[in-house]
Amino acid sequence: MRVSADDRNPLTRLTLAQLRQRTSVKWRLHPPDVLPLWVAEQDVPLAPPVADALRRAVELGDTGYAHGTGYAEALAGFAAQRWDWPDFPVGRSTLVPDVMMGVVEVLRLVTDPDDAVVVCPPVYPPFYAFVSHADRRVLEAPLGPDGRLDLAALDEAFRRARLLGARPAFLLCNPHNPTGVVHRRDELATVAELAARHGVRVVSDEIHAPLALAGARFTPYLTVPGSGNAFALLSASKAWNLAGLKAAVAVAGPDAAADLARMPEEVSHGPSHLGVLAHTAAFAAGGPWLDQLLDGLDANRALLGTLLAEHLPAVSWQPPDGTYLAWLDCTRLGLPTETPGDGPGIVTDLSGPARMFLDDARVALSSGHVFGTGGAGFVRLNFATSPAVLTEAVTRMGRAVATPG
Numbered sequence: 219m220r221v222s223a224d225d226r227n228p229l230t231r232l233t234l235a236q237l238r239q240r241t242s243v244k245w246r247l248h249p250p251d252v253l254p255l256w257v258a259e260q261d262v263p264l265a266p267p268v269a270d271a272l273r274r275a276v277e278l279g280d281t282g283y284a285h286g287t288g289y290a291e292a293l294a295g296f297a298a299q300r301w302d303w304p305d306f307p308v309g310r311s312t313l314v315p316d317v318m319m320g321v322v323e324v325l326r327l328v329t330d331p332d333d334a335v336v337v338c339p340p341v342y343p344p345f346y347a348f349v350s351h352a353d354r355r356v357l358e359a360p361l362g363p364d365g366r367l368d369l370a371a372l373d374e375a376f377r378r379a380r381l382l383g384a385r386p387a388f389l390l391c392n393p394h395n396p397t398g399v400v401h402r403r404d405e406l407a408t409v410a411e412l413a414a415r416h417g418v419r420v421v422s423d424e425i426h427a428p429l430a431l432a433g434a435r436f437t438p439y440l441t442v443p444g445s446g447n448a449f450a451l452l453s454a455s456k457a458w459n460l461a462g463l464k465a466a467v468a469v470a471g472p473d474a475a476a477d478l479a480r481m482p483e484e485v486s487h488g489p490s491h492l493g494v495l496a497h498t499a500a501f502a503a504g505g506p507w508l509d510q511l512l513d514g515l516d517a518n519r520a521l522l523g524t525l526l527a528e529h530l531p532a533v534s535w536q537p538p539d540g541t542y543l544a545w546l547d548c549t550r551l552g553l554p555t556e557t558p559g560d561g562p563g564i565v566t567d568l569s570g571p572a573r574m575f576l577d578d579a580r581v582a583l584s585s586g587h588v589f590g591t592g593g594a595g596f597v598r599l600n601f602a603t604s605p606a607v608l609t610e611a612v613t614r615m616g617r618a619v620a621t622p623g
């Protein structure tokens with residue numbers, strides 16, 4: 219398979235042979251004949267400003283402990299420029315090891331053990347695993363049939379959450395993984411109203427924020443009226459493919475400053491200095507590279523639509539507004555459904571359509587059932603790859619459905 223190089227598109231820069239030399243989980247969990255379109259890693263080289271920052275640190279042996287507010291300041295500049303967030307509160311932010319550890323630490327600040335944490339499935343599986351592991355109870359308020367937040371379901375879930383414990387929280391995924399929905403400002407304003415009415419604290423996971431695709435606009439939750447006691451978690455990790463370079467930022471709204479002040483000091487010891495340098499360079503100087511990536515992702519989103527229509531016409535989807543994730547409804551394929559008893563939360567668990575596509579098409583996808591209620595019968599496909607790999611993968615998937623084996 220040839221990957222045609224377009225110098226401006228980061229998604230066409232690496233050959234499959236180069237990618238197969240990678241040792242990260244995307245490339246090593248499955249055998250080499252499998253095309254991996256599952257975990258949220260991208261098939262891109264590093265953005266040049268990020269590579270330069272890392273090279274400089276390695277040359278200097280600058281591999282000690284992280285220090286200062288450089289990451290938050292770079293993020294503040296990016297937020298002002300891209301998200302119309304002119305007063306990003308660097309003084310109310312702190313470094314955390316990564317977004318999920320940040321989520322857990324913030325939940326420890328604003329909830330107590332056994333309190334309810336509301337999530338909107340189908341949603342990023344670790345929302346279940348990390349929250350339960352932190353001894354909080356997950357309460358589901360499923361997305362509506364249109365794939366957007368169901369505000370009536372949230373109202374009801376917040377009411378129930380408050381009955382279950384004194385300090386409930388809502389873990390918002392903004393933009394939403396796996397559907398790629400970018401929540402609108404009016405939806406988020408209603409979330410804030412409902413949260414205030416029921417005494418629910420909002421924690422907004424905004425890791426996919428820089429990945430709003432053409433036609434969509436990301437709204438930072440903390441810029442919405444009524445969000446004063448909320449927290450947000452931000453990171454360069456997804457947009458610039460830095461998941462292995464651990465770092466993220468937790469930000470508190472003005473009425474959550476006292477909670478943030480209770481964050482244990484050791485939490486800020488978790489991020490790696492190299493991670494902080496890389497993420498800082500991404501937000502400070504990685505904008506032009508990001509724009510090229512977003513163009514490539516926009517083109518892949520359109521290509522995926524064409525490929526699905528041609529090879530898998532029975533699969534339906536709603537093209538995402540953001541992220542590089544496509545949430546594919548395979549329920550009309552008549553495939554075996556997920557193994558009963560498999561619960562949400564385990565990212566690598568495979569059954570149903572994803573199992574068939576791995577076994578028969580040699581394409582690795584994420585299995586819908588691990589995303590909670592509403593996920594069974596779906597698969598999540600990561601299209602942050604070259605058009606050539608995407609084409610080959612969907613062609614293989616179509617062939618596997620046409621010739622059940």
Ligand SMILES: Cc1ncc(COP(=O)(O)O)c(C=O)c1O
Nearest residue numbers: 258316317318342395423425455
């Ligand atoms: C919504 C969401 N939150 C968090 C993460 C993980 O972030 P981190 O590696 O910084 O914990 C991901 C990774 O794909 C994600 O999609």
